[in-house]
Amino acid sequence: MSQHIDEAIQKHEALVLRRQRGIPNNRRLFVLACMDERLDVEEMLGLQPGDAHIFRNAGGLVTDDVIRSAVLSVNFFGTKEIIVINHTECGMMTAQGREIVEALRAKFNIDVERVQLDPSLPERVLTDPDAFERWFRTFESVDDVTVAQVEYLRNHPLIPKDTVINGYVYEVESHRLR
Numbered sequence: 001m002s003q004h005i006d007e008a009i010q011k012h013e014a015l016v017l018r019r020q021r022g023i024p025n026n027r028r029l030f031v032l033a034c035m036d037e038r039l040d041v042e043e044m045l046g047l048q049p050g051d052a053h054i055f056r057n058a059g060g061l062v063t064d065d066v067i068r069s070a071v072l073s074v075n076f077f078g079t080k081e082i083i084v085i086n087h088t089e090c091g092m093m094t095a096q097g098r099e100i101v102e103a104l105r106a107k108f109n110i111d112v113e114r115v116q117l118d119p120s121l122p123e124r125v126l127t128d129p130d131a132f133e134r135w136f137r138t139f140e141s142v143d144d145v146t147v148a149q150v151e152y153l154r155n156h157p158l159i160p161k162d163t164v165i166n167g168y169v170y171e172v173e174s175h176r177l178r
């Protein structure tokens with residue numbers, strides 16, 4: 001019995017010290033997916049705790065913080081594969097950037113283009129109205145957007161060329177990945 005407990009403690013310690021010891025996640029996998037509550041990313045990929053780095057944002061889109069996180073994951077944390085998951089009926093297809101900007105301007109009554117995008121990096125602002133609209137990253141075709149996200153990652157100079165990168169569309173209607 002005590003041997004069983006010792007093993008459990010050692011296993012837990014190995015999990016705790018993973019980053020210190022340079023141990024990758026179990027599947028050497030980084031997943032980018034939409035934050036949408038209808039996507040059970042772990043379930044659809046058969047992931048258990050410890051298996052993958054999972055980054056979720058509005059749309060499952062390659063933003064600067066996705067690049068930051070993926071660059072760290074593949075270059076320093078042992079990750080070899082990236083999976084992108086976008087989905088049908090995504091909220092990012094229901095409005096255009098311009099409409100979102102106008103709605104925020106009306107709601108807060110401020111010069112929204114001057115808002116800090118990252119409070120920890122005050123120099124990061126997009127004062128060009130067109131760029132600020134595009135920052136919201138709305139899209140029209142989920143298939144096209146998936147292809148584009150995979151291309152962004154495959155072509156990024158800080159992501160090694162031997163990283164396996166694929167994209168999938170999750171169909172909310174059928175609960176299937178394609």
Ligand SMILES: [Zn+2]
Pocket residue numbers: 034035036058059060087089090091092
């Ligand atoms: Zn979505």
